[in-house]
Amino acid sequence: MAGYEGKAFKWVGTRPVRPDGVDKVTGRANYGADQNLAGQLTGRILRSPHAHAKILSIDTSKAEKLPGVKAVITGKDFPQMHRGVLPGDEGVNFHYLSSNIMARDKALYDGHAVAAVAATSAAIAEEALALIDVKYEVLPHVIDVDDALKPGAPLLHDDIFTTGVNPKPDKPSNTVQRVHMALGDANAAFKDADIIVERSFKSKTVHQGYIEPHAVVAEWCEDGQARIWCSSQGHFMVRALTARLLNMEVAQVRVMPAEIGGGFGGKTIIFIEPTAVLLARKAERPVRIVMSRDEVFRATGPAPGSSIDVKIGAKKNGMLVAAVGEFRFQAGAFPGSPLGPACMAAFGPYALAHVTSAGYEAVTNRPLCFSYRAPGAPLASFAVESVIDEIAQKLNIDPMEMRIMNGSKEGTQMVYGPKLKAVGNLECLKAIKNHPINKIPLGPNQGRGLAAGFWFNLGGQSSAVVNIAEDGTATIMTGSPDIGGSRASMALMAAEVLGIDYSKVRPIVGDTSAVGFCEITHGSRVTFATGMAIIQAAEDVVLQCRQRVAAMWEVDVEAVVWEDGHARPAGANAGEQKPLSLAQIAARAARTGGPLVGKAAINAGGAGPAFAVHICDVEVDPETGGVKILRYVASQDAGKAIHPSYVEGQIQGGAVQGIGWALNEEYIYGADGRLQNSGFLDYRIPVASDLPMIEPIILEIPNPGHPFGVRGVGEVGIVPPLAALANAISRATGVRMMDLPMTPPKILAAIDAKK
Amino acid sequence: MSGFQYEAPATVEAAVGFLAGAKGNARVLAGGTDLLVQLRTGAANPDLVVDIKRIGELRQISGNAASGFVIGAAVTGAEIGEHKELAKAWPGFVEAMELIGSTQIQGRATPGGNLCNASPAGDCTPAMFAAGVVCVIAGPNGRREAPVEQIPTGPGKTSLAKGEFIVAIKLPARAKNSGDAYLRMIPRTEMDIAIVGAGVNLTLDASGACTAARVSLGAVAPTVLLVDAAAKALIGSKVDDAALARLAAAASAACKPIDDKRGTIEYRTKVAGVLARRAAVIARDRARS
Numbered sequence A: 001m002a003g004y005e006g007k008a009f010k011w012v013g014t015r016p017v018r019p020d021g022v023d024k025v026t027g028r029a030n031y032g033a034d035q036n037l038a039g040q041l042t043g044r045i046l047r048s049p050h051a052h053a054k055i056l057s058i059d060t061s062k063a064e065k066l067p068g069v070k071a072v073i074t075g076k077d078f079p080q081m082h083r084g085v086l087p088g089d090e091g092v093n094f095h096y097l098s099s100n101i102m103a104r105d106k107a108l109y110d111g112h113a114v115a116a117v118a119a120t121s122a123a124i125a126e127e128a129l130a131l132i133d134v135k136y137e138v139l140p141h142v143i144d145v146d147d148a149l150k151p152g153a154p155l156l157h158d159d160i161f162t163t164g165v166n167p168k169p170d171k172p173s174n175t176v177q178r179v180h181m182a183l184g185d186a187n188a189a190f191k192d193a194d195i196i197v198e199r200s201f202k203s204k205t206v207h208q209g210y211i212e213p214h215a216v217v218a219e220w221c222e223d224g225q226a227r228i229w230c231s232s233q234g235h236f237m238v239r240a241l242t243a244r245l246l247n248m249e250v251a252q253v254r255v256m257p258a259e260i261g262g263g264f265g266g267k268t269i270i271f272i273e274p275t276a277v278l279l280a281r282k283a284e285r286p287v288r289i290v291m292s293r294d295e296v297f298r299a300t301g302p303a304p305g306s307s308i309d310v311k312i313g314a315k316k317n318g319m320l321v322a323a324v325g326e327f328r329f330q331a332g333a334f335p336g337s338p339l340g341p342a343c344m345a346a347f348g349p350y351a352l353a354h355v356t357s358a359g360y361e362a363v364t365n366r367p368l369c370f371s372y373r374a375p376g377a378p379l380a381s382f383a384v385e386s387v388i389d390e391i392a393q394k395l396n397i398d399p400m401e402m403r404i405m406n407g408s409k410e411g412t413q414m415v416y417g418p419k420l421k422a423v424g425n426l427e428c429l430k431a432i433k434n435h436p437i438n439k440i441p442l443g444p445n446q447g448r449g450l451a452a453g454f455w456f457n458l459g460g461q462s463s464a465v466v467n468i469a470e471d472g473t474a475t476i477m478t479g480s481p482d483i484g485g486s487r488a489s490m491a492l493m494a495a496e497v498l499g500i501d502y503s504k505v506r507p508i509v510g511d512t513s514a515v516g517f518c519e520i521t522h523g524s525r526v527t528f529a530t531g532m533a534i535i536q537a538a539e540d541v542v543l544q545c546r547q548r549v550a551a552m553w554e555v556d557v558e559a560v561v562w563e564d565g566h567a568r569p570a571g572a573n574a575g576e577q578k579p580l581s582l583a584q585i586a587a588r589a590a591r592t593g594g595p596l597v598g599k600a601a602i603n604a605g606g607a608g609p610a611f612a613v614h615i616c617d618v619e620v621d622p623e624t625g626g627v628k629i630l631r632y633v634a635s636q637d638a639g640k641a642i643h644p645s646y647v648e649g650q651i652q653g654g655a656v657q658g659i660g661w662a663l664n665e666e667y668i669y670g671a672d673g674r675l676q677n678s679g680f681l682d683y684r685i686p687v688a689s690d691l692p693m694i695e696p697i698i699l700e701i702p703n704p705g706h707p708f709g710v711r712g713v714g715e716v717g718i719v720p721p722l723a724a725l726a727n728a729i730s731r732a733t734g735v736r737m738m739d740l741p742m743t744p745p746k747i748l749a750a751i752d753a754k755k
Numbered sequence B: 001m002s003g004f005q006y007e008a009p010a011t012v013e014a015a016v017g018f019l020a021g022a023k024g025n026a027r028v029l030a031g032g033t034d035l036l037v038q039l040r041t042g043a044a045n046p047d048l049v050v051d052i053k054r055i056g057e058l059r060q061i062s063g064n065a066a067s068g069f070v071i072g073a074a075v076t077g078a079e080i081g082e083h084k085e086l087a088k089a090w091p092g093f094v095e096a097m098e099l100i101g102s103t104q105i106q107g108r109a110t111p112g113g114n115l116c117n118a119s120p121a122g123d124c125t126p127a128m129f130a131a132g133v134v135c136v137i138a139g140p141n142g143r144r145e146a147p148v149e150q151i152p153t154g155p156g157k158t159s160l161a162k163g164e165f166i167v168a169i170k171l172p173a174r175a176k177n178s179g180d181a182y183l184r185m186i187p188r189t190e191m192d193i194a195i196v197g198a199g200v201n202l203t204l205d206a207s208g209a210c211t212a213a214r215v216s217l218g219a220v221a222p223t224v225l226l227v228d229a230a231a232k233a234l235i236g237s238k239v240d241d242a243a244l245a246r247l248a249a250a251a252s253a254a255c256k257p258i259d260d261k262r263g264t265i266e267y268r269t270k271v272a273g274v275l276a277r278r279a280a281v282i283a284r285d286r287a288r289s
């Protein structure tokens, strides 16, 4: 992939207006709920009010008789899936996936779907739900991960046998898996430490808080095809999972991507699409389902709560000796918690010879715990970075110098296998170290907190097509939903390779029948992997142009070079030819071999890991426990920022979500196992006035795995804020908060307890 | 939400007629910023909704600081905030009203709605308690007046009889050297619900001694509280540190809060004292200036 090193970019690194922007600000853009088909019905879902209950019977007869009701379905209408995981299914248990979408014999959480109706109006659909008679036998429930791990805890499933332990258990339990990864021998190495700090941390479930609720329109066709319009982080994922759960062939399902109003990992799996298809099939009319905010909180895929022990040993000078992290993660009612990624990412910012990262995942009576921006890493990092900070406090050394001294860099062996290639950890640390914030004096009750974060980033499969129109303008298409400005980045990269103006490139997100397969938009992979596919597809166009011009000029293809959007003779030997622009070549396409179409379909490796370092100043009201964030600076390595404004947006967005997680966001359950705050009044995401300006610093340490040096930027920004705030609060108050969120009542109680 | 009858009469008498004649459950609609939310969630299921915003008399602010202000029950937070003389005489009351919601909510929300929604956590209600507001109530038997603290009787409940509604709130004539203030504790900076609220209104004499005071607390009991013991801690004092400490202790002692998702008993009790003290300092400084 050589050819771009040292090249001065013309388009990459600029900040043009996003191609999807005007449609969004004028309201023309279509989101998940905006699709309207003739004869469309409203679908609504009946949900369990119980945390854990046997479903004794469901009587839908009254609802079916209500005028205007066109279909009612329950778990019985869903095909039975194989129990367990089949080879080739990449760990997906389709029985569980199906049972989460519609409960079978048991309701496993408050909000678990038990039936659905389609009716001619929302009011009739609501009325029909009230007429469905579900008889439950309420069972004991378990909400907290530590409780769920205990022997004798209420058992959710009879077919979970803990994996990763020896010997294999012969009794089912809530414990899904044991993960264990190690370098060296941490337990033995602690004897060389001058100081050991060991702490336990707790955190609650948090939601991604995307503004757009899940929404779908499904149409069933008489010939057995299904068409689906929805907003998701991957319409190929929606197609694959829906087809599988309904026993359909993949190519019979076509999924049209809508604009997406936020996902942050929460739309990387399906919740309502098969239900909508089944209702549409039964009603013989299209069906739209739009979740309410209450349903989004109760029945989608928030991030897990956790219980974590971290033990770290260091020498007097701050050099780290050994570290052990034990991470206990909630799953929801079904496995799927990001425990593995948490173990991988926990100690990422440090070069450690002796480190163990291990943990357990346990199912609980909650909605599925799933992906949220750098899944698992913020929780692991919160614990690790808090302990690092406490060691620095106890040794009375600068937390920045301690991190630089121990920082991971090129060549560092990671606990999960690879050695790091060129990365930006130390550069991010130094950028913060040299920032003027450090010179601002702090007043009473104020503190400054620092934390580092790591995320490994993903690559994976992507396809792209570059179609050159007759006038030399380009339509570029991928199958990656644009959740963070990626269309702008795709257009910039295509413009760069083709040598044409950004305004001449129109980027499109194609549906599942229009473009080659793309994995979901997750793992910060799209600008990296789908971008690489775009670069290759554009290079394919360039090569075809050179070949055609070479034929016209009757020279070898090597004698034609591509510069600034023109084919030119490579040198004097190629003859005295006038350069030909892409538009001129396109105009002659019919005579030189037909349409100019560039394609690429790749499985991208080499995703460069991302590092981020955040620093913030807070003031804590010692009488109320209220926290005010005074200043916030975030540095991050982007490899190469294709569109710097959108990189900054990712850094700021990650920081803001992390701030909410740190201070106020939490799922609150009553003793009855019901969620008490399924709305934005009592589930407190930050509002604009809670935040200072988040100052982003972009660093560019090129990723050797990408032609332009790109590394993913979408996730790592949410990793440091939790600890950055905890560390700042600790320095402002003298109390260390180890229980998230750090609400005013908790902080005040901690301050009072110290007195 | 099922259907209901909707009326928007032009006179107080017509409104009373609809309310008094209602067959089932009747609700007054002022700004609707509480009621519409309750309709949507199903918490309210009225048979009749009477919108009072078309009644001209209810859309006005009259009077002045010396004689007392009369604020019609359909006057919004935004209109109250723009009234310069009102804001000068009663900054605590006006700030409390303006704390409610956002710009959009301010264009609709009313003090009467805040009061009759009867949430112990409403923000304007404690400020009205402290100010000594008197409510003008219209009903089938004509008009009557009642002190504001007699209106809420429990969460979501008021003392208004069938057919009655509030047509105006009256702020008393403002004595010289008076000041009021309202503070609330919320985990966020806005768009949130008070965990604790405290209102203080006081008058000083020429020597700076407190001659009259009213202290109220929100979100620490089933209704907003008027705390006489806390007011007594101020009266006769120069509102100095010792008096403020007694005030804080009296405020905390008056709390009868619950533990819930928004705060603990311990937290609410402690912070009630803190906020009462801080509000008293602001009210005192306003009275002095």
Ligand SMILES: Cc1cc2nc3c(=O)[nH]c(=O)nc-3n(C[C@H](O)[C@H](O)[C@H](O)COP(=O)(O)OP(=O)(O)OC[C@H]3O[C@@H](n4cnc5c(N)ncnc54)[C@H](O)[C@@H]3O)c2cc1C
Residues within 6 Å of the ligand: B027, B028, B029, B030, B031, B032, B033, B034, B035, B036, B037, B052, B073, B099, B100, B101, B102, B105, B108, B109, B110, B111, B112, B113, B114, B115, B116, B117, B121, B122, B123, B124, B160, B164, B165, B166, B167, B191, B192, B193
């Ligand atoms: C987004 C949002 C944010 C909010 N933020 C806050 C906040 O920060 N602080 C806060 O305290 N509140 C807040 N609220 C709640 C609400 O805005 C206030 O309580 C407001 O003052 C209600 O006034 P209203 O005129 O809209 O009342 P309405 O909704 O019209 O009425 C509320 C109740 O009072 C009754 N009622 C209204 N007027 C009369 C009358 N004249 N006589 C008799 N009964 C009457 C109604 O029947 C109803 O039961 C918020 C609401 C929303 C939607």
